Every structure is written in C-alpha cells, then in structure tokens.
Amino acid sequence: MRVPSAIKLHKASKTLELHYGEERFVLDAEFLRVHSPSAEVQGHGKPVLQTGKLGVGLSKLEPAGNYALKISFDDGHDSGLFTWDYLYQLATRREALWQDYLDELAAAGKSRDPNESVVRLML
Numbered sequence: 001m002r003v004p005s006a007i008k009l010h011k012a013s014k015t016l017e018l019h020y021g022e023e024r025f026v027l028d029a030e031f032l033r034v035h036s037p038s039a040e041v042q043g044h045g046k047p048v049l050q051t052g053k054l055g056v057g058l059s060k061l062e063p064a065g066n067y068a069l070k071i072s073f074d075d076g077h078d079s080g081l082f083t084w085d086y087l088y089q090l091a092t093r094r095e096a097l098w099q100d101y102l103d104e105l106a107a108a109g110k111s112r113d114p115n116e117s118v119v120r121l122m123l
Helices: 029-034 039-045 084-092 094-108 116-122
Strands: 006-010 015-020 023-028 058-064 068-073 081-083
Touching: 006 058, 015 029, 015 058, 015 084, 023 029, 023 084, 029 068, 029 094, 068 084, 081 084, 084 094
Parallel strands: none
Antiparallel strands: 006 015, 015 023, 058 068, 068 081
C-alpha cells in the first residue's frame, strides 16, 4: 500500500497535491470527481459517465481510518472513499485515465461544461 507522505488541498486552484517521498502529483478536482470510487459514479459494476463537472472544486478532506481519504466536492458529492492504493493509481495513471474519459465523453456526445447541455436544448 502506497500511503502519501504529504497531502495538500489547494482550494483556490482546485487541486489535491500528493507526495510519495520524492514523487509529487497534482490532481485537479474535476479529474477526481469523475473518477470517484462512489457507487454513484462506479454504478455497481457499470460506470456512469460523469458530465458537466468542469469547474467543480474541492471542499474538504477527511481521513477514513488508516486506509483512505474522504473527499468532499463543492457540487455536494462526498460519498466516495479514495483508498491510498486508488489515489496512487489515479496519480500514476492520470494521463491515460483522463484521455479515456475525454474519449468516452466525445463518443457519448457529452461535455465537461455544465452549461453546454442547456445550450444544446435551446437550439
């Protein structure tokens, strides 16, 4: 299990900074939100594509025992427990996971922008 040696919440930049010894990773709130381990996102085995999460922020962090971090987002989502192993996986695979997410959005004709679907409905 890879436990971070330091964790920093940066509300202004909407990022979470993780240190693992000399390794440093910065994960933005939108990335963490769309990859939440919660049942709402993971869909009990069938992941639910998260849309319109551009601009979401981080509200607070809480330890969950000695094995995870509970991350609360400013859109009200706070039900996922990010285990230390899952956070490390997100940090080390960020680029590939983000590209997969963007590809899924494009294939579904959806957007990261929460206002874009409203615009499409008006057209």
